[in-house]
Amino acid sequence: MGRSPCCDENGLKKGPWTPEEDEKLVQYIQKHGHGSWRALPKLAGLNRCGKSCRLRWTNYLRPDIKRGNFSQEEEQTILHLHSVLGNKWSAIASHLPGRTDNEIKNFWNTHLKKKLIQMGFDPMTHQPRTDLVSTLPYLLALVNMTDLMDPHDQAVKLQAEAVQMAKLQYLNSLLQSTTTSLNPTTNSSDQNGLITNMETINMLNSMANLKENPDMMNYPQQLNNNNNHPGSFSHHGIATQPLHHPNMLLSQMSSDPPQVPFSSQSCLNSDQYQGQVTNFTMISQGGHQHTTPDHDESSSILPLSMPLLVGDATSSSTSHGGISSSSYWPELFFEDSIMHELS
DNA sequence: AATCCCCGCAACCGCACACTC
DNA sequence: AGAGTGTGCGGTTGCGGGGAT
Numbered sequence: 455m456g457r458s459p460c461c462d463e464n465g466l467k468k469g470p471w472t473p474e475e476d477e478k479l480v481q482y483i484q485k486h487g488h489g490s491w492r493a494l495p496k497l498a499g500l501n502r503c504g505k506s507c508r509l510r511w512t513n514y515l516r517p518d519i520k521r522g523n524f525s526q527e528e529e530q531t532i533l534h535l536h537s538v539l540g541n542k543w544s545a546i547a548s549h550l551p552g553r554t555d556n557e558i559k560n561f562w563n564t565h566l567k568k569k570l571i572q573m574g575f576d577p578m579t580h581q582p583r584t585d586l587v588s589t590l591p592y593l594l595a596l597v598n599m600t601d602l603m604d605p606h607d608q609a610v611k612l613q614a615e616a617v618q619m620a621k622l623q624y625l626n627s628l629l630q631s632t633t634t635s636l637n638p639t640t641n642s643s644d645q646n647g648l649i650t651n652m653e654t655i656n657m658l659n660s661m662a663n664l665k666e667n668p669d670m671m672n673y674p675q676q677l678n679n680n681n682n683h684p685g686s687f688s689h690h691g692i693a694t695q696p697l698h699h700p701n702m703l704l705s706q707m708s709s710d711p712p713q714v715p716f717s718s719q720s721c722l723n724s725d726q727y728q729g730q731v732t733n734f735t736m737i738s739q740g741g742h743q744h745t746t747p748d749h750d751e752s753s754s755i756l757p758l759s760m761p762l763l764v765g766d767a768t769s770s771s772t773s774h775g776g777i778s779s780s781s782y783w784p785e786l787f788f789e790d791s792i793m794h795e796l797s
Numbered sequence: 798a799a800t801c802c803c804c805g806c807a808a809c810c811g812c813a814c815a816c817t818c
Numbered sequence: 819a820g821a822g823t824g825t826g827c828g829g830t831t832g833c834g835g836g837g838a839t
Contacts, residue, residue, distance in 0.1 A: 468809075470833080492824065508825075509808065544827060556807080559828075564805055 467501045471510055475500060479507055480515050513556045520552025524561055532558060533566060537580040 467475075482498035488511065491504035500507060513519075524532070528550055535546045543555035543562075550558065570577040 470807075490824075504824085505810090506808080512826095513807075541828065555827075560806055563829095 465501065466503050466506075468506070471514075475502070476510070476515055479511060483511060483515075509556075513554045518552055519554065524553075528553070529566065532562065533580075536562065536566075540578070 471479075478498050478500055482494065486497070488494055488508070491508045494500075494504055494507050495502045498507070502510075531549060532546060535549055539545050541559075543559045547553050547555040547558050567577045570580070574582055576582075
């Protein structure tokens with residue numbers, strides 16, 4: 455069959471619209487309605503194809519278009535609808551008055567998708583990514599953070615726990631993926647070029663330090679004690695919750711400032727921070743998931759999902775003793791090569 | 798001040814589907 | 819039934835602005 459594109463006809467203008475063209479289009483539609491889009495350009499005195507006119511009208515000139523930044527509520531709506539509908543932009547747009555599918559699509563591609571990826575979520579499935587590459591950025595962020603923090607701060611203690619778990623997780627993954635021996639004299643990169651054997655040794659050393667500081671292992675009991683989620687388990691008295699729980703995801707995505715207290719100065723002053731450690735999904739080497747009542751560091755079970763501390767979306771801005779909205783997101787610590795891999 | 802680079806967004810493109818003749 | 823048309827949708831492109839160097 456085959457059908458020539460509507461804009462193939464010679465002489466039809468393409469590209470950005472001028473104010474004069476906009477004016478013509480608006481005036482014509484206000485007077486006559488759009489009717490047949492194919493016929494409209496001639497009738498309106500425009501040297502454009504009908505398709506171009508329709509797009510210009512629906513995405514830009516329509517009087518009920520809402521312009522400007524997306525609100526947090528809109529952002530949450532998009533996230534939720536996308537998790538249900540996928541890339542059905544027009545369907546999503548129908549739930550957001552004044553927003554066009556094109557606008558939502560652009561917002562998704564330029565903001566929300568990146569946010570999800572950087573948080574370790576698969577933007578298509580809205581589930582945590584369990585591959586090593588996706589979890590590494592968080593590990594690096596956590597390691598960088600706790601190096602700067604007051605070790606007596608409650609939130610920092612929690613963070614330290616997450617870091618140690620993350621280190622262990624990363625080590626396990628690394629040891630699984632690399633075929634090189636742990637020889638500190640070689641200091642060679644692993645197959646991904648992301649870490650050296652010397653770094654591995656350093657990590658092991660820092661974990662040994664943790665065991666020499668049992669104070670770091672005393673955690674508050676007032677944390678979320680809901681252990682009903684599938685896949686949850688208690689670790690050292692800390693109730694856990696799957697990171698991909700929808701409410702948690704939305705909470706993490708929408709809150710500004712972020713719930714993770716990456717501002718070291720703010721954390722030093724914080725005595726009210728209440729957070730929760732997300733779950734450590736235990737995946738055996740055979741790929742089977744486990745709900746583990748307690749974490750056994752010596753077991754062959756590999757923790758492959760990413761631990762994170764998250765706060766309450768609504769109270770985080772006030773309960774951190776003045777945590778600023780310029781708190782750091784983890785990507786500040788990311789290696790370029792990792793970001794390239796993630797994108 | 799000039800140039801480069803990145804990012805966001807408007808617009809384009811191709812495809813699919815419904816409908817008409 | 820099949821060709822042609824109109825419209826909508828989702829993916830992609832490329833321009834322009836702004837920040838970095």
